[in-house]
Amino acid sequence: MEKQVKTSDKGSRLAVISSHLVTPQIPMAAASEKEAALAAVPSDSPTIFDKIINKEIPSKVVFEDDKVLAFRDINPQAPTHILIIPKVRDGLTGLCKAEERHTEILGQLLYTAKLIAKQEGLDDGFRIVINDGPNGCQSVYHLHVHLLGGRQLNWPPG
Secondary structure (H helix, E strand, C coil), X not given: CCCCCCCCCHHHHHHHHHHHCCCCCCCCXXXXXXXXXXXXXXXXXXXXXXXXXXXXXXXXXXXXXCCEEEEECCCCCCCEEXXXXXXXXXXXXXXXXXXXXXXXXXXXXXXXXXXXXXXXXXXXXXXXXXXXXXXXXXXXXXXXXXXXXXXXXXXXXX
């Protein structure tokens, strides 16, 4: 049986993330996701997602194949909030770093989102989000897709 990290507030989530980053650390006193994103710096060091892939950190996995891992977000922003990540970073720390050689994995991430949305019963719709860079509120520099659904989502999102 897999363990799930459960936290109820953003401060705890930031503490979990910062405790698994090598350098630089996200300040534990960071009060928001925005502050965490502004404090995060791209690095070749293992990320929290690398540790989840390697099963060093528990997660609630909803999908896994040889290229992609998907698991429930520990601080969900919708009834269904799943993170979909490539198992190999290959320089893909964010969407802005994508190169032509990444087109297959980028397509695989989106197709996996569609499969998971069906698996989760999101027949009335869902949203895909990719945060990129500090202004995009990216706090983990390992490309990841957020799959959000299970309620009426609002527009504009930001």
